[in-house]
Amino acid sequence: DAKTTQPTSMDCAEGRAANLPCNHSTISGNEYVYWYRQIHSQGPQYIIHGLKNNETNEMASLIITEDRKSSTLILPHATLRDTAVYYCIVSYSNSGYALNFGKGTSLLVTP
Amino acid sequence: GAVVSQHPSRVICKSGTSVKIECRSLDFQATTMFWYRQFPKQSLMLMATSNEGSKATYEQGVEKDKFLINHASLTLSTLTVTSAHPEDSSFYICSAETGSRLGEQYFGPGTRLTVT
Numbered sequence: 405d406a407k408t409t410q411p412t413s414m415d416c417a418e419g420r421a422a423n424l425p426c427n428h429s430t431i432s433g434n435e436y437v438y439w440y441r442q443i444h445s446q447g448p449q450y451i452i453h454g455l456k457n458n459e460t461n462e463m464a465s466l467i468i469t470e471d472r473k474s475s476t477l478i479l480p481h482a483t484l485r486d487t488a489v490y491y492c493i494v495s496y497s498n499s500g501y502a503l504n505f506g507k508g509t510s511l512l513v514t515p
Numbered sequence: 516g517a518v519v520s521q522h523p524s525r526v527i528c529k530s531g532t533s534v535k536i537e538c539r540s541l542d543f544q545a546t547t548m549f550w551y552r553q554f555p556k557q558s559l560m561l562m563a564t565s566n567e568g569s570k571a572t573y574e575q576g577v578e579k580d581k582f583l584i585n586h587a588s589l590t591l592s593t594l595t596v597t598s599a600h601p602e603d604s605s606f607y608i609c610s611a612e613t614g615s616r617l618g619e620q621y622f623g624p625g626t627r628l629t630v631t
Contacts, residue, residue, distance in 0.1 A: 411568065412608075438619075440622075442559075445606070445620035445625070445627075446624055446625065447521075447608050447610075447624045447625045448559070448608070448610075448622045449622070450619050450622075454586050455620070489540045491548065491558075500547050500550045500566070500612075501565065501621060502561045503549075503559075503561075503566055503610075504561070505551075505559040505560075506558060507558050508558060
């Protein structure tokens with residue numbers, strides 16, 4: 405079973421920030437939080453990952469709570485092309501660990 | 516960088532025939548590749564982990580004699596669906612890890628298999 409819990413779906417207006425929450429209360433000390441997204445009928449796309457500290461890259465920001473039991477992916481200015489299923493995954497960073505995809509959050513960005 | 520390709524992108528075959536799907540890392544060497552399957556409106560399910568030069572490790576419930584995986588080089592892994600049946604119709608996706616960037620996997624665009 406997936407070790408994360410995400411809302412099934414969310415809506416966001418174009419141009420606004422999309423905040424996608426994820427609960428991972430059983431995360432272990434050396435597991436990372438990864439975010440991927442899948443646009444319809446395409447392969448998943450890596451977005452961002454983090455261990456403890458907040459992270460930011462050109463796509464998104466990742467905010468991890470101090471107890472590491474939850475996190476939030478932030479898309480600062482959502483566009484229609486951000487409509488996708490977003491997966492929050494906890495996994496080890498070592499080589500050879502597959503990703504355990506849960507059901508994800510279906511994000512719909514509306515005009 | 517870190518591009519993964521799959522071929523073919525779409526294939527239709529008759530029941531009982533075999534189909535080979537290729538997964539290539541185009542600009543990096545991948546010691547480990549993964550094969551996933553995704554049915555409509557469902558999430559990705561891991562089928563097997565493929566390491567270059569060794570036998571693949573299959574997930575429980577995945578028939579290794581039906582889904583043959585070969586990882587002959589650091590840039591190529593193949594999945595052969597043998598004696599395909601309509602229930603094997605699915606979206607097959609591979610991923611590869613570079614080994615240098617912690618835990619990041621790069622996914623191919625997927626192969627849509629339809630068995631008639």
